[in-house]
Amino acid sequence: MGYGIKLKVFGDYACFTRPEMKVERVSYDVITPSAARGIIEAIYWKPAIRWVIDKIHVINEVKFTNIRRNEVSQKVSDSAVKKVMKNGKGELYLLASDIKGKIRQQRASMILKDVCYIIEAHFEMTERAGDEDTVQKHYNIALRRMRQGQCYHQPCLGTREFVANFEIVENEVAKSFYEEKLDLGWMLWDIDFKNDMTPMFFRASMKSGIIDVEDLLKVR
DSSP: OOOEEEEEEEEEEEOOBOTTOOSSEEBOSSOOHHHHHHHHHHHOOOTTEEEEEEEEEEOSOOOEEEEEEEEESOOOOHHHHHHHHHHSOOOOOOOTTOTTTOOEEEEEEEEEEEEEEEEEEEEEEOTTOOTTOOHHHHHHHHHHHHHHTOOSSOOBSSSTTSBOEEEEOOSOOOOOSOOSEEEEEEEEEEEETTTTTEEEEEEEEEETTEEEHHHHHTTO
16 A cells, blocks of 8 residues: 545535436535545646545535536537647637527536545555656655645536635544434446446445445445
């Protein structure tokens, strides 16, 4: 096991979408391990290391709210992207008011509000690590970036519009709102990209506000 870190992530809203919901977005009760890893990778990632989520502390009470918004049902075409790349100029956007496309759709979402989590994670060296890659080197870089609030791209709480604020935790972990044991049901653990992007699930439970991912995966 590599060196571990504790990262506090928080924000006004979050949406960790359940994959079984096709049209309307409905969030899980808490952050998923894959979403937690994505936040850390947005801060620091290299081919030589692989982040592993150990525990998730749910600090705030789980609260849901509903929103309704206009979305578009199409994406910018590949041909349009290639044309702009070739010419070096152009417009890459969709007009929801386009009469021809009729692409605007109104959708509802059930999202979380006022979320706060503390993620315990460690990294492991991969087969792509070279002689210059050491555990101490990557650990120190990761710590420095987390302390300074640096990231490769803005981490998010499930979807891009919900920004994830973060800070390193170097003292005691804050106490959770929850004290009892709760069954959270089946939750998305990760996506197997080597096997046709097959979703992988685990039975999540929370004890005193802590989801012990490493322990739960042993009985998945």
